[in-house]
Amino acid sequence: MKIGTMNDLTRFLIFAVVILAMPVWLDPLGGNYPDLLQKFAIYGIFAIGFNILFGLTGYLSFGHAAFLGVGSYAAVWSFKLFTMNAIPALMFGVLFAGALALIIGFLSLRRSGIYFSILTLAFAQMSYNLAYSVLTPITNGETGLQLAQSDPRVIDNMFVEASAGLPSTNLFGLTMSGYPGFYFCAALLILGFFISMRIFRSPFGLMLKGIKSNQNRMMYTGLNTRPYMLTAFVISGMYAGLAGSLLAITDPLAGAERMQWTASGEVVLMTILGGVGTLVGPMIGAGLIKYFENIFSAFNDTVLAEMFSYLPDALVELVVPVVGLFVGSGWHLTLGLLFVVVVIFLPGGIVEGVDKLVKFIRNREKNVGGKVTPQDQPGE
Amino acid sequence: MDAVFLQILNGLDKGAAYALIALGLTLVFGTLGIVNFAHGALFMLGAFCAVTFNKMLLISTKILDPTVTLFKAYKEKPYLEIWFPDVGPVLVDYSVPLSILLAIPVMLLIGFILERGLIKHFYSRPHADQILVTFGLAIVIQELIKAVFGANPIPQGAPDILAGSAAVGSWIGLGENVVYPWWRLIYLSFSGIIIFGVFAFLQFTTYGMVVRAGMRDRETVGLLGINIQKRFTIVFSLATAVAGLAGVMYTPILPPDYHMGMDFLVLSFVVVVVGGMGSLGGAVLAGFLLGIVQSFASMTEVKAILPGIDQIIIYLVAVIILLVLPRGLMGRAGVMDD
Amino acid sequence: MNDLVLHLDNIQKNFGGLSALSDVNLQVEEGTTHAIIGPNGAGKSTLLNVCIGRLKPDAGHVTFYGEELTGRKPHEIAQMGVARVFQTPEIFPEMSLLENVMLPAFSKRDGAFSMNAHKLLSRQGDIRDEAEHILEDVGLQEQMMTEAGSLSRGDKRRLELGMCLILKPRLLLLDEPTAGMSRHDTNSTIDLLKKIKSRGMTKVIIEHDMHVVFSLADKVSVLARGQIIAGGTPEEVREDPKVKEAYLGGAH
Numbered sequence: 001m002k003i004g005t006m007n008d009l010t011r012f013l014i015f016a017v018v019i020l021a022m023p024v025w026l027d028p029l030g031g032n033y034p035d036l037l038q039k040f041a042i043y044g045i046f047a048i049g050f051n052i053l054f055g056l057t058g059y060l061s062f063g064h065a066a067f068l069g070v071g072s073y074a075a076v077w078s079f080k081l082f083t084m085n086a087i088p089a090l091m092f093g094v095l096f097a098g099a100l101a102l103i104i105g106f107l108s109l110r111r112s113g114i115y116f117s118i119l120t121l122a123f124a125q126m127s128y129n130l131a132y133s134v135l136t137p138i139t140n141g142e143t144g145l146q147l148a149q150s151d152p153r154v155i156d157n158m159f160v161e162a163s164a165g166l167p168s169t170n171l172f173g174l175t176m177s178g179y180p181g182f183y184f185c186a187a188l189l190i191l192g193f194f195i196s197m198r199i200f201r202s203p204f205g206l207m208l209k210g211i212k213s214n215q216n217r218m219m220y221t222g223l224n225t226r227p228y229m230l231t232a233f234v235i236s237g238m239y240a241g242l243a244g245s246l247l248a249i250t251d252p253l254a255g256a257e258r259m260q261w262t263a264s265g266e267v268v269l270m271t272i273l274g275g276v277g278t279l280v281g282p283m284i285g286a287g288l289i290k291y292f293e294n295i296f297s298a299f300n301d302t303v304l305a306e307m308f309s310y311l312p313d314a315l316v317e318l319v320v321p322v323v324g325l326f327v328g329s330g331w332h333l334t335l336g337l338l339f340v341v342v343v344i345f346l347p348g349g350i351v352e353g354v355d356k357l358v359k360f361i362r363n364r365e366k367n368v369g370g371k372v373t374p375q376d377q378p379g380e
Numbered sequence: 381m382d383a384v385f386l387q388i389l390n391g392l393d394k395g396a397a398y399a400l401i402a403l404g405l406t407l408v409f410g411t412l413g414i415v416n417f418a419h420g421a422l423f424m425l426g427a428f429c430a431v432t433f434n435k436m437l438l439i440s441t442k443i444l445d446p447t448v449t450l451f452k453a454y455k456e457k458p459y460l461e462i463w464f465p466d467v468g469p470v471l472v473d474y475s476v477p478l479s480i481l482l483a484i485p486v487m488l489l490i491g492f493i494l495e496r497g498l499i500k501h502f503y504s505r506p507h508a509d510q511i512l513v514t515f516g517l518a519i520v521i522q523e524l525i526k527a528v529f530g531a532n533p534i535p536q537g538a539p540d541i542l543a544g545s546a547a548v549g550s551w552i553g554l555g556e557n558v559v560y561p562w563w564r565l566i567y568l569s570f571s572g573i574i575i576f577g578v579f580a581f582l583q584f585t586t587y588g589m590v591v592r593a594g595m596r597d598r599e600t601v602g603l604l605g606i607n608i609q610k611r612f613t614i615v616f617s618l619a620t621a622v623a624g625l626a627g628v629m630y631t632p633i634l635p636p637d638y639h640m641g642m643d644f645l646v647l648s649f650v651v652v653v654v655g656g657m658g659s660l661g662g663a664v665l666a667g668f669l670l671g672i673v674q675s676f677a678s679m680t681e682v683k684a685i686l687p688g689i690d691q692i693i694i695y696l697v698a699v700i701i702l703l704v705l706p707r708g709l710m711g712r713a714g715v716m717d718d
Numbered sequence: 719m720n721d722l723v724l725h726l727d728n729i730q731k732n733f734g735g736l737s738a739l740s741d742v743n744l745q746v747e748e749g750t751t752h753a754i755i756g757p758n759g760a761g762k763s764t765l766l767n768v769c770i771g772r773l774k775p776d777a778g779h780v781t782f783y784g785e786e787l788t789g790r791k792p793h794e795i796a797q798m799g800v801a802r803v804f805q806t807p808e809i810f811p812e813m814s815l816l817e818n819v820m821l822p823a824f825s826k827r828d829g830a831f832s833m834n835a836h837k838l839l840s841r842q843g844d845i846r847d848e849a850e851h852i853l854e855d856v857g858l859q860e861q862m863m864t865e866a867g868s869l870s871r872g873d874k875r876r877l878e879l880g881m882c883l884i885l886k887p888r889l890l891l892l893d894e895p896t897a898g899m900s901r902h903d904t905n906s907t908i909d910l911l912k913k914i915k916s917r918g919m920t921k922v923i924i925e926h927d928m929h930v931v932f933s934l935a936d937k938v939s940v941l942a943r944g945q946i947i948a949g950g951t952p953e954e955v956r957e958d959p960k961v962k963e964a965y966l967g968g969a970h
């Protein structure tokens with residue numbers, strides 16, 4: 001494979017085509033549902049943004065779910081107050097998440113390493129607790145924030161009479177559910193990927209890599225690392241806000257559980273599963289996790305019993321409960337195990353695994369007597 | 381004055397739990413250099429040791445109910461009560477404190493297995509990897525417990541004799557209404573003993589000396605040719621057992637459920653950071669301090685002025701301390717000083 | 719005096735009970751190479767740490783072209799034109815040599831912070847040329863694309879020197895730049911440093927290798943137990959009995 005040497009334009013085009021063609025190639029894999037496709041794109045955005053922080057600078061945030069949640073709340077409020085159009089919702093989501101990221105980042109980035117991780121975790125838990133308690137007027141507490149018939153929607157109401165029933169989110173009239181919703185998310189994902197690629201290839205990205213590699217050298221080279229870090233933090237927070245607002249655009253409600261530490265942990269897992277610091281890794285990780293979540297959660301004991309019906313009865317009774325632990329509502333157990341296994345055996349994630357495999361095969365060819373290929377640059 | 385004292389008392393038992401968890405976290409971090417995000421899950425496992433023990437005592441069989449004479453009725457009766465009619469019910473009544481006997485070997489074993497099987501491969505890996513792998517481990521433990529015991533909290537009772545409250549107020553010349561549940565008093569003393577035990581162990585045994593030296597300068601101790609590996613295993617098991625015992629004894633105060641570990645972990649990490657990463661004394665001090673602060677923040681008078689403050693006070697304190705005193709209350713220079 | 723590049727005025731630095739620097743006075747003139755020698759643990763590296771803002775002196779002042787350095791942040795001091803090669807090389811081990819040298823070039827061109835996320839690295843031809851040129855100077859142009867972490871210790875040092883040189887500093891501080899190098903590499907480093915000198919760059923160099931000191935230094939100061947015990951031209955210092963006792967006699 002030529003992942004390492006592929007030129008960026010090709011890489012970008014392939015990415016765009018693969019994403020846009022998801023309904024086609026995911027069909028035989030049983031993944032062609034609009035809801036699921038939207039999730040792929042949305043969590044892809046979340047993970048790609050997270051990777052700009054964690055992958056480039058090495059700062060492990062355990063609080064990015066807070067930005068996801070704020071993005072959702074802001075989007076739903078935009079629907080309630082102004083218009084059902086997706087664009088303002090999205091802008092509010094990004095803006096508010098960015099503002100929150102600016103505050104949290106400014107404070108958390110005064111420390112590094114594990115202190116940073118704990119500070120971000122503390123801020124996210126604080127946001128989560130507040131969303132459930134004092135901020136109930138804004139977040140509607142446990143019920144979650146929903147649309148209501150009585151919402152003002154000032155902009156919409158200037159143009160059209162309010163109809164009976166809840167309006168749906170739209171992009172200048174195009175309803176944002178089903179496939180149109182997916183293509184909207186996909187377009188933003190591709191844009192997000194492009195921006196992330198440009199950041200990776202820019203002097204700014206080089207600075208972020210420098211921060212990960214050697215902060216001392218950065219300082220004594222005359223570089224002020226704080227504003228670089230803060231910018232990266234805010235950018236990744238805005239990606240999370242975008243993802244959060246898209247969650248609300250495709251399904252207009254927002255709940256505090258989106259801000260819980262489990263959600264923060266999930267995006268970390270997506271990123272490391274695919275490959276930290278690689279361009280496409282986070283997307284792969286996000287896709288795989290959402291795909292398997294979808295498949296695994298659907299199983300229940302009856303389905304399992306059918307699946308294993310070819311086994312002798314006694315065995316079925318043994319196998320079904322054991323397998324049942326890992327699927328259905330036990331999917332989180334699989335996720336946890338996956339976490340452990342990836343960190344132990346594949347710290348570079350899938351992308352690095354593939355690279356290693358390719359190198360291994362190539363070296364074998366070489367030894368067999370194939371023509372000598374020049375050593376590739378270290379993989380992407 | 382009474383109200384203030386009452387709040388301090390109320391904060392102490394939660395603070396004791398924080399302190400015990402934070403103590404183990406610090407021990408593991410200081411000695412092994414491992415950031416253990418699964419430590420809260422170990423606390424939760426301890427709590428479920430108590431649940432298991434209680435369930436074991438209550439393993440029952442169906443016997444004929446003699447009180448129903450019209451027809452044959454059956455009722456559940458624990459074997460224990462059948463075999464030992466006198467001692468059996470007493471054992472059930474005391475199941476929480478007795479489950480310590482089960483928890484100690486079980487937790488030590490779990491600690492041993494985790495350290496040998498997983499943690500030891502992460503000594504030289506970056507902190508981020510340690511956080512990630514132990515985070516995954518925490519999820520695994522939590523989900524296993526959920527699969528076995530279900531998602532609902534399982535209340536555990538303290539022994540009947542300890543049911544009421546102690547008139548702490550009148551003991552020390554404060555108002556009659558300053559009372560404190562007996563079990564919490566027990567929990568507090570129990571924590572005190574454990575904390576004292578750990579410190580004594582570190583202070584007065586040669587073994588503890590090596591551990592302390594290791595916390596100060598891991599590489600040198602390694603260079604001295606002291607078998608660090610074995611000691612690491614023991615320290616990890618010890619920390620696991622401390623967390624487990626903290627969990628066992630906490631069950632009458634808070635009915636255990638599968639996610640209590642994570643709830644406590646986040647707070648305990650905050651405690652460790654506030655106390656100063658790597659400082660045992662700091663961890664204990666900060667644990668009690670934050671417990672008390674939280675208790676004050678939950679007073680209705682305070683909440684009336686600052687709504688929601690009880691939800692965030694600990695994090696707020698942590699953020700402020702970290703920003704003002706980067707090394708926490710009692711942190712030393714050079715420990716995780718990046 | 720205006721051609722005074724670096725002026726240390728009664729610097730005092732204690733670590734707990736240990737007095738690492740006491741009443742250190744040092745004046746480095748423009749265009750000169752000033753060597754600091756002294757036995758292990760004398761406080762040489764500490765002295766440089768005070769200059770670059772890594773440590774804050776307990777008393778005294780450091781000025782650079784008459785401007786106060788004490789209390790400034792490290793990156794500000796670096797932006798003023800003070801660069802340092804460390805005793806244990808501080809490089810970016812995961813990056814290629816080219817990236818290692820390009821990064822400081824951006825610092826020189828764009829300052830301490832610049833929001834240059836919209837530019838492409840591959841379009842920064844001038845910076846790349848400059849970086850390649852520097853790598854050629856330090857003799858590493860052939861390994862341009864290798865990962866810096868895989869270099870030998872001596873090569874890492876040369877790389878770090880390159881990273882400092884591309885900053886075109888007004889004052890270059892070198893902490894044992896030839897330690898861990900072969901005789902041959904040491905000589906080529908001496909040549910390189912001479913070449914820089916001919917461009918008029920002021921340098922402070924800490925060295926144990928007397929061959930290097932005598933080939934490069936205009937002035938030598940001798941530091942022992944945190945105090946400057948002698949100073950002057952290399953010849954004067956060589957003849958000083960105190961130096962022989964404290965350093966040449968004691969340590970060797």
Ligand SMILES: Nc1ncnc2c1ncn2[C@@H]1O[C@H](COP(=O)(O)OP(=O)(O)OP(=O)(O)O)[C@@H](O)[C@H]1O
Binds near residue numbers: 761
């Ligand atoms: N950050 C620090 N904390 C405590 N003590 C320190 C610190 N840095 C240096 N020291 C002590 O200060 C003294 C001077 O150290 P320094 O590194 O400046 O010596 P040096 O002259 O550079 O020695 P060498 O030739 O070995 O490099 C030593 O005793 C050292 O142990």
Ligand SMILES: [Mg+2]
Binds near residue numbers: 762763805
């Ligand atoms: Mg030195």
